[in-house]
Amino acid sequence: MLMMKRRAGESILIGDDIEIHLAHIGRTRVKIGISAPRNIPVVAKEVKLVRDQNRAAASSHLAGTLARLVARVVPNKVQGRTPAADERQ
């Protein structure tokens, strides 16, 4: 990983089209301005981690026994319920 030292107000260029501007440096946080072409998505790293994880979770398959159990146990009885309804029981 390339490390660079920069001060507040200075910028870094990545290629010709991407500029990273260090707008403000606080005690624990840095405010960064990013200019990039529209077709380049810019997100916080955690957002991408969570998005990918959600997509993977959505295609999780319940293991055989559990899947059968879910399908078998639940019909007739299940209601969508809020946690509040649950607490009251």
Added chain:
Amino acid sequence: MATSETKYWGLLDYTEDSVIDFPAGIPGFEQEQQFILVEQQALDPLVFLQSLATPALCFLALHVRVVCPDYKFRMSEEDLEVLGIPGTRQPPIGPDLACLTLIHIEEKDITANLLAPIVIHVPARRGMQAILAGTDYSHQHRIDLVEAPVCV
């Protein structure tokens, strides 16, 4: 009473007040803005988060304290606003604030996303996925389910 097609249970009856709005969806599923929670004693502690818009979409979740008894988190003011919680005071996890962790299952590996809990403000029936940047919680926290968590 309304009815919706679901991933695991075919047509499922639910009451309107059990619908939870996710005004921003969740990352990767921004257009999914309404879910119902399906819980059942026999399947405790599993919780299913079934999308109303997409029958094939049903997340598997656990109450976060089942996975991590001393789980602590702090939401930003913007997050509290999305949930319709007035002021800057975050209520504790409890009857008014449900906190779930989404589960990912792959073969024998089960992980819970502790980095981004599903937080539901129960009185407002509003939910969101909070991303706890800057914490040590993992988006792939490995968990071990005890053999046969479901007893019939």
